[in-house]
Amino acid sequence: MANQALFADFYEFTMLRAYFELKLTQTATFSLYVRKLPKPRNFLLACGLSDLLDDIEALRFGEEEIERLRSQGEFGEPFLQWLRGFRFRGDIVAMREGTPFFDEEPILEVTASLPEAQLIETLVLNQIGSQTIFASKAARVVAAAKGRPVSDFGARRAQGIDAAIRGARAFFIAGVTSTSNVASGLIYGLPLEGTMAHSFIEACDTERAAFENFLEIFPHATLLVDTYDTLAGVENVIAVAKSKGAGLALRAIRLDSGDLAALSRRARRMLDDAGLSHVAIVASGGLDERAIERLLEDGAPIDAFGVGSDMAVSADAPTLDIAYKLTEYAGEPRMKLSSGKRSLPGQKQVFRQFEDGVAVRDIIALRGENVEGQALLRPVMLAGRRVESEKVSLVQSRNYAGESTAALPEECRGLSASSSRYPVAISRKLAQLEEETRGRLLHR
Amino acid sequence: MANQALFADFYEFTMLRAYFELKLTQTATFSLYVRKLPKPRNFLLACGLSDLLDDIEALRFGEEEIERLRSQGEFGEPFLQWLRGFRFRGDIVAMREGTPFFDEEPILEVTASLPEAQLIETLVLNQIGSQTIFASKAARVVAAAKGRPVSDFGARRAQGIDAAIRGARAFFIAGVTSTSNVASGLIYGLPLEGTMAHSFIEACDTERAAFENFLEIFPHATLLVDTYDTLAGVENVIAVAKSKGAGLALRAIRLDSGDLAALSRRARRMLDDAGLSHVAIVASGGLDERAIERLLEDGAPIDAFGVGSDMAVSADAPTLDIAYKLTEYAGEPRMKLSSGKRSLPGQKQVFRQFEDGVAVRDIIALRGENVEGQALLRPVMLAGRRVESEKVSLVQSRNYAGESTAALPEECRGLSASSSRYPVAISRKLAQLEEETRGRLLHR
Numbered sequence: 001m002a003n004q005a006l007f008a009d010f011y012e013f014t015m016l017r018a019y020f021e022l023k024l025t026q027t028a029t030f031s032l033y034v035r036k037l038p039k040p041r042n043f044l045l046a047c048g049l050s051d052l053l054d055d056i057e058a059l060r061f062g063e064e065e066i067e068r069l070r071s072q073g074e075f076g077e078p079f080l081q082w083l084r085g086f087r088f089r090g091d092i093v094a095m096r097e098g099t100p101f102f103d104e105e106p107i108l109e110v111t112a113s114l115p116e117a118q119l120i121e122t123l124v125l126n127q128i129g130s131q132t133i134f135a136s137k138a139a140r141v142v143a144a145a146k147g148r149p150v151s152d153f154g155a156r157r158a159q160g161i162d163a164a165i166r167g168a169r170a171f172f173i174a175g176v177t178s179t180s181n182v183a184s185g186l187i188y189g190l191p192l193e194g195t196m197a198h199s200f201i202e203a204c205d206t207e208r209a210a211f212e213n214f215l216e217i218f219p220h221a222t223l224l225v226d227t228y229d230t231l232a233g234v235e236n237v238i239a240v241a242k243s244k245g246a247g248l249a250l251r252a253i254r255l256d257s258g259d260l261a262a263l264s265r266r267a268r269r270m271l272d273d274a275g276l277s278h279v280a281i282v283a284s285g286g287l288d289e290r291a292i293e294r295l296l297e298d299g300a301p302i303d304a305f306g307v308g309s310d311m312a313v314s315a316d317a318p319t320l321d322i323a324y325k326l327t328e329y330a331g332e333p334r335m336k337l338s339s340g341k342r343s344l345p346g347q348k349q350v351f352r353q354f355e356d357g358v359a360v361r362d363i364i365a366l367r368g369e370n371v372e373g374q375a376l377l378r379p380v381m382l383a384g385r386r387v388e389s390e391k392v393s394l395v396q397s398r399n400y401a402g403e404s405t406a407a408l409p410e411e412c413r414g415l416s417a418s419s420s421r422y423p424v425a426i427s428r429k430l431a432q433l434e435e436e437t438r439g440r441l442l443h444r
Numbered sequence: 445m446a447n448q449a450l451f452a453d454f455y456e457f458t459m460l461r462a463y464f465e466l467k468l469t470q471t472a473t474f475s476l477y478v479r480k481l482p483k484p485r486n487f488l489l490a491c492g493l494s495d496l497l498d499d500i501e502a503l504r505f506g507e508e509e510i511e512r513l514r515s516q517g518e519f520g521e522p523f524l525q526w527l528r529g530f531r532f533r534g535d536i537v538a539m540r541e542g543t544p545f546f547d548e549e550p551i552l553e554v555t556a557s558l559p560e561a562q563l564i565e566t567l568v569l570n571q572i573g574s575q576t577i578f579a580s581k582a583a584r585v586v587a588a589a590k591g592r593p594v595s596d597f598g599a600r601r602a603q604g605i606d607a608a609i610r611g612a613r614a615f616f617i618a619g620v621t622s623t624s625n626v627a628s629g630l631i632y633g634l635p636l637e638g639t640m641a642h643s644f645i646e647a648c649d650t651e652r653a654a655f656e657n658f659l660e661i662f663p664h665a666t667l668l669v670d671t672y673d674t675l676a677g678v679e680n681v682i683a684v685a686k687s688k689g690a691g692l693a694l695r696a697i698r699l700d701s702g703d704l705a706a707l708s709r710r711a712r713r714m715l716d717d718a719g720l721s722h723v724a725i726v727a728s729g730g731l732d733e734r735a736i737e738r739l740l741e742d743g744a745p746i747d748a749f750g751v752g753s754d755m756a757v758s759a760d761a762p763t764l765d766i767a768y769k770l771t772e773y774a775g776e777p778r779m780k781l782s783s784g785k786r787s788l789p790g791q792k793q794v795f796r797q798f799e800d801g802v803a804v805r806d807i808i809a810l811r812g813e814n815v816e817g818q819a820l821l822r823p824v825m826l827a828g829r830r831v832e833s834e835k836v837s838l839v840q841s842r843n844y845a846g847e848s849t850a851a852l853p854e855e856c857r858g859l860s861a862s863s864s865r866y867p868v869a870i871s872r873k874l875a876q877l878e879e880e881t882r883g884r885l886l887h888r
Contacts, residue, residue, distance in 0.1 A: 007608070009599055009624040010638030018661050024647055068630040114647055121641070125600035126608060133603065155453055156569035157763055159577065160606030164451070164570060167604075180453040186512040194454030197565070199770035202778040203468055203558055217462050228781045228885055257782040309763040318762040319601055319753040326643035334646040337672045338701040441672055 004055045005065050005086075008122045013069070017079050019115045028117045029328040029347050032108040032124055034101075034132075038317035042412045043100040043422065045139050045401055046107050047170045048131030050097065053386050055127070056088050056120055088116050092381035093367075095350070096392070098135075098173050098401030099376055100408055102424045105350045105364055107132075109377065114329065121324050129322045130163060134170035137314035139405060140415055141307055142175035144289035146296060149177035149304040151193045153284060154312025155184075167312060173397045180306075188394060195222040195254050195282070195306075202227060208236045212244060219249035222282055225267070226257045234267045238274040252280035252303070260285070261300040268301040282306060288315065289415055333437045344430060345437045350376040359407050365427035448499045449509050449530075452566045457513070461523050463559045472561045473772040473791050476552040476568055478545075478576075482761035486856045487544040487866065489583050489845055490551050491614045492575025494541065497830050499571070500532050500564055532560050536825035537811075539794070540836075542579075542617050542845025543820055544852055546868050549794045549808055551576075553821065558773065565768050573766045574607060575614040581758035582618035583849060584859055585751055588733035590740060593621035593748040595637045597728060598756025599628075611756060617841045624750075632838060639666040639698050639726070639750075646671060652680045656688060663693035666726055669711070670701045678711045682718040696724035696747070704729070705744040712745040726750060732759065733859055777881045788874060789881045794820040803851050809871035 019025060037044060061069075061083040069075055069083070090112020101107050108128060110117045142150055152171045158164035161183075168176075168184035178193035179185050185192040196214060201224065204210035211223050225233030234253060241247035253271070255263050260283045271279050283295065284306030292305055309315065325343040326334050333345030344364065351363045351373035365371045380390045392400075411418040426434075463469060481488060505513075505527040513519055513527070534556020545551055552572060554561045586594055596615045602608035605627075612620075612628035622637035623629050629636040640658060645668065648654035655667050669677030678697060685691030697715070699707050704727045715723050727739070728750030736749055753759065769787040770778050777789030788808065795807045795817035809815045824834045836844075855862040870878075 004605070004627075006627040006630060007599070007605055008626050009597070010626050010629070010636045011624065011640055012638075013626060014638050014662060014665075015640060015644050018644065018658055019647075021661055022657050028643075028647065030643070069626075072630065072636065114643075118641075118643060122600045126602060126605060129601065130603045130607075153453070155451070156566045156768075157573065157766075158570060159574045159603040159757065159762070160610055161448070161451055161570060162604030162606035163574075180455065182452050182454050182457060182513075183448075183450040185454070186450060186516065192454045192516065194456075194458050196455055196459060197562075198780050198782070199472075199474070199558075199562060199778075200459050200462065202770045202780070203463075203472065203773045213466050214462055217465055218458060221458075226782045230782075257785050309765075313603065313757070313762040315762055318603070318757040318759055321753075322601075324600075326646045329647045334643075336642050336646070338642070338670045338674075341701050 003058055004123050005059050005061050008119055012119050012121060015118055016115050017075060020079055020082055025113045025115060026330040028114040028326055029109055029111045030117045030324050031106040031327045032324050033104055033106050035321040035323055036103050040316045041136055042418045044132055045135040045174055046095040046099045046101055046132055047097050047135035047173055048128040049094050052127045053381055059088050061086055087384060089384040090116050093377040094380045095376045096400055097397040100405055102422050106348050125322055125324050129320050131166055131170040133314045133320055134167045135174040137311055138171040138174035138176050140289040141311050144292040145305055151306045152176050152179040153306040153308040155181040157309040158312040172394055173401050175402060196224050198227045207233060208240060211236055211240045215246045220251045222252040222254050224254045226255055230258055230263050231266055234270050241276060247276055250279050252282045254282040256285040261295055261298045264300045264302050333433055335437050344434060346433050352376055358409055361423040363425050363427055366429050369427055369429055447502055448567050449503050449505050452563060456563050456565055459562055460559050461519060464523055464526055469557045469559060470774040472558040472770055473553055473555045474561045474768050475550040475771045476768045477548055477550050479765040479767055480547050484760045485580055486862045488576055489579040489618055490539040490543045490545055490576055491541050491579035491617055492572045493538050496571045497825055503532050505530055531828055533828040534560050537821040538824045539820045540844055541841040544849055546866050550792050569766055569768050573764050575610055577758045577764055578611045578614035579618040581755055582615040582620050584733040585755050586619035588736040589749055595750045596620050596623040597750040597752040599625040601753040602756040616838055617845050619846060640668050642671045651677060652684060655680055655684045659690045664695045666696040666698050668698045670699055674702055674707050675710055678714050685720055691720055694723050696726045698726040700729040705739050705742045708744045708746050777877055779881050790877050796820055802853055805867040807869050807871055810873050813871055813873055815871060
């Protein structure tokens with residue numbers, strides 16, 4: 001795990017120097033929330049916490065970081081000396097990975113000395129923001145596939161290496177079955193999946209020879225059939241399966257272009273007629289949740305999907321209006337009043353209320369309040385150390401995501417924009433604190 | 445620079461094992477190109493080459509990588525032993541970073557033994573793809589700003605850490621002036637820029653005290669004025685500038701919310717009336733090239749822009765239909781025939797032709813062909829080593845991007861979709877080779 005001490009915006013360091021010189025080092029609380037859900041999302045799925053907490057625990061300024069900062073010319077030795085001793089020693093509460101959440105709900109709150117809480121701003125926003133974007137998109141793809149396995153093929157189209165590696169992790173939490181991404185699979189222990197590329201077929205003398213060669217080495221392979229002509233490719237698969245007695249082990253064929261609904265129907269019939277009913281059909285190539293929904297509505301006999309670009313970058317909602325804002329300093333509530341960008345003061349908690357097992361509303365309240373419902377923010381770091389009991393496996397996070405998404409109202413879970421927003425209320429005490437704080441800020 | 449040997453799709457490794465066992469190790473050429481430009485782009489800007497070449501030079505399988513692969517269970521010892529000796533020893537030609545390019549044009553071609561050329565597929569697509577997405581978006585933002593400085597504020601909204609760090613680099617090549625991203629700035633030597641956050645203002649007793657405190661430490665600061673009320677914030681700036689005699693050094697104010705056109709006009713008048721005409725106005729907050737264009741058309745007196753989310757993820761075109769395809773193996777041209785996904789066979793070159801200094805058409809030709817115009821693909825790696833004379837500074841790439849973009853036809857450079865596509869033709873010899881190859885593949 002790399003040291004991310006320098007992964008910060010320059011203003012964190014100028015502010016840190018100012019906090020250091022002005023002795024503004026009392027306890028601060030910052031709140032992380034999404035101001036407004038992207039239009040094509042009825043809910044978001046919180047993700048990225050575990051990696052973030054590891055990075056925060058490991059944060060320090062070694063010789064390399066200090067030297068780089070010194071070279072920048074803006075920071076004197078007393079400040080750099082102070083950075084050498086810098087550790088994050090604060091507390092963090094957060095929603096579990098895999099928790100669905102909504103507009104303005106704090107998904108994480110940091111309470112630490114002001115410089116510590118400030119320095120991690122960019123890292124928190126970037127890491128929770130991006131993994132939440134990825135998981136929230138993947139949840140839709142998984143829903144569209146209606147129980148059929150979805151494999152992440154996005155490594156090549158992701159926006160950089162970190163996005164690809166952490167993306168595969170987030171997709172898995174959201175219910176994706178496997179990934180093609182070797183680095184991510186081996187780091188996180190995710191199921192790896194791979195078929196073959198067109199280049200393999202093209203490098204062999206004929207498509208049929210390519211299939212024969214590949215099956216000798218990988219008898220359970222998935223064969224890619226669209227390099228030259230999809231249906232001729234299926235015929236080649238059948239011929240090889242029969243001649244080599246390889247049919248029994250053969251797992252699947254993959255369609256990667258053309259009219260996937262029509263081709264899958266034709267291929268299914270050809271395979272069935274050849275006694276290869278156990279051979280599955282995998283579809284890939286420019287798929288997203290809408291395309292998958294249409295294919296299945298159309299009755300396409302597709303057994304599994306490989307999804308790349310659109311899921312890899314969350315193409316219809318590639319960014320989140322996510323903010324990390326000071327809400328308390330030195331025991332006093334704080335907030336912005338900027339137009340259209342309000343922030344809720346104080347240390348908060350989110351309560352989810354259920355009726356007959358279905359989530360019916362969330363209440364954003366002050367942390368000490370006694371409100372009915374499930375408290376979604378849990379202590380995950382105390383005095384700079386991760387809380388052991390909150391370290392969960394990816395499979396546990398994945399199961400939790402599945403259960404808590406299933407508990408959302410039906411209109412939330414659909415792919416289309418829900419006509420009614422999921423109800424999120426603010427507790428009377430929080431509303432009162434907001435009013436008081438606003439008044440105090442306007443009249444001083 | 446990390447070792448990216450495992451940043452590959454699983455099928456690269458299954459294919460590599462098959463190539464190894466089948467002795468398919470003759471020389472292959474793969475071509476990298478974008479099938480079709482995203483609708484909102486009239487051109488793309490090639491970017492990411494230098495980092496990619498460093499990664500390829502450094503690629504090897506050490507004990508850690510071998511152990512991880514072994515644990516996966518699919519690979520035997522002879523293959524793993526062979527991977528230990530794996531190096532990329534091939535040749536690469538590529539367009540210079542900062543070269544504008546169009547649909548189907550090869551921007552990079554790899555010629556190496558088949559396994560070497562295959563293994564780097566995912567890395568090449570991911571790295572050139574993402575930096576090209578970033579640079580192509582930033583070129584539009586820079587064009588919209590019409591010479592005013594643009595600062596990258598996107599680290600917090602980028603899709604992961606790699607995207608943020610390499611993004612800042614790509615933005616700089618495309619003409620962005622500075623970045624807020626400390627890690628990227630220090631790694632690549634980019635100009636760093638930072639102002640202050642709302643949290644700093646909120647942590648101080650009053651906004652005015654915050655400005656005073658900050659200016660004592662950073663006399664040339666840019667002060668953020670919208671925490672509570674933008675125009676009251678400007679009044680506080682003026683009061684502090686006068687009372688403290690700090691006005692002369694003060695560099696700028698930053699508007700981050702509200703009606704930026706109206707607020708900038710009011711703020712400009714207030715500053716001018718107070719004798720602070722030298723204090724610049726920086727605008728940020730949800731900006732993209734369209735918003736900047738509208739602000740300037742509206743006559744907003746804004747001197748510089750900070751751009752985050754939309755540039756950070758290239759929100760209107762977050763993905764590219766980029767492909768890396770085998771085009772020659774063992775001296776014989778190869779291609780796919782998949783519907784809608786043709787690939788051009790052979791080793792190629794792209795020639796750009798100019799009239800009166802304006803680019804008028806590109807010709808995709810075979811590499812040996814004698815075609816008029818500027819040859820855009822240059823040898824950048826030979827036998828696995830970077831070509832020294834092709835190592836250029838970021839400033840050189842930035843200048844080259846500026847010059848070659850300025851040489852595009854005017855309709856290409858505008859923000860709106862050009863009514864006529866930039867002309868890209870295929871040479872007669874390449875068309876002939878495509879025809880022959882297709883015929884050979886269909887009739888065998």
